[in-house]
Amino acid sequence: MSETSFDTRALLRLMAWLSPAFPIGGFAWSGGLERAVADGLVKTADDLRGWLETVLAHGSLWNDAVLFSEAWRQAGNEAALHDVSALGLALAGSAERFNETLSLGKAFATAAAAWPHPVLERLPGDLPFPVAVGAVAAGHGVPLSQALAAYLHAAVSQAVSAGIRLSVAGQAQGVAILAALEGRVEEVSRRAAQAGLDDLGTSAVQAEIAALRHETQHSRLFRS
Template sequence: MAWLSPAFPIGGFAYSGGLERAVHDGLVKDAAGLIAWLTSLLRQGTLWNDAVLFGEAWRQFEDEAALKEVAELGLALAGSAERHVETLSLGQAFASAASAWPHPVLDRLPRAVPFPVAVGAIAAAHGVAAAQALAAYLHAAVSQSVSTGIRLGVSGQVEGVAILAEIEGLVADIADKASLATLDDLGGAAVQAEIASLRHETQHSRLFRS
């Protein structure tokens, strides 16, 4: 709960993962559109791939070479420059802040570590069950996107809470599936989300870094 709280000093509030561009382009116009966006990311997009990478890091937390490989894979899968900066910045900030809970895993993690790899490995090192850790990670990601949607004006606060209530079953389901997945299960089809992330790089006026 502490690690995935908005108060944890990693700066996640500064990123939208392409959602800002999707709103700008009219792909997400209201609460229903935001639910559809998040559902796509969870089932076929970046959140699914992040969950798979998280699970692999969780399993390999004692193997420094394996952690290096999954970290490199996670960074290579970033579909845009901003997505690369986002996952790398959050991963490094998370590992740094998590040093308040000392553990040798912090020395095994590579310096260039994407966010899901950092959280997965550190959660495993401290004995947090994979499915539970993944549920918390995905819920935090969805909550951050809902907060972004509220700030971008596509939903109100009451609608935002309703979105979280509606999508929590899917979050739990994806967490369970990803905890058993392997790297062979990586892959996505959320093409519009990837394009939005790319287009955000050249957006002139913006609130978020991605």
């Protein structure tokens, strides 16, 4: 494959958008993982790996990947972007999950304005995180498969970081989890790139319950 300055810039932008330093506040959320740890569902690094693998293939990250894919394909269609955004927010299974994806989506769209593009004008004011990233990635010419894989890898990395802060894994174990989940991230990215809205749906019941129970958790580090 030949390399061009355009491809390099697209890669650099993707790396910036999904960097932990990108100002969207992702570090403040755990997606229910904190409650899962408090309830004893996730106690070890192996538990954390299993939890993330399930959420990737059957939980909220699968839905995120499908919404991301649809937003990427509809980046030039303002009405469709509004529809998929409304659907994505409606699929949030708890108040915290709703606030998480909404706050990250709005913050991402605001920060991404550093790279001006007409796609930003087509986005609604309220939108879920995967829709924001998918549409912006498409607008800047980032291929869907690479953008999806990077998005899911960043989500897993954030969850591993949360697990480290919750003391269920150490730094070396966290890196090992990321290495072990590469194949799963690749597989889910490939499936989601071919999926449509009819493929939305989750079966990670314990993860959804943990997200709900976190709302009443007394002492916590994270907002979800």
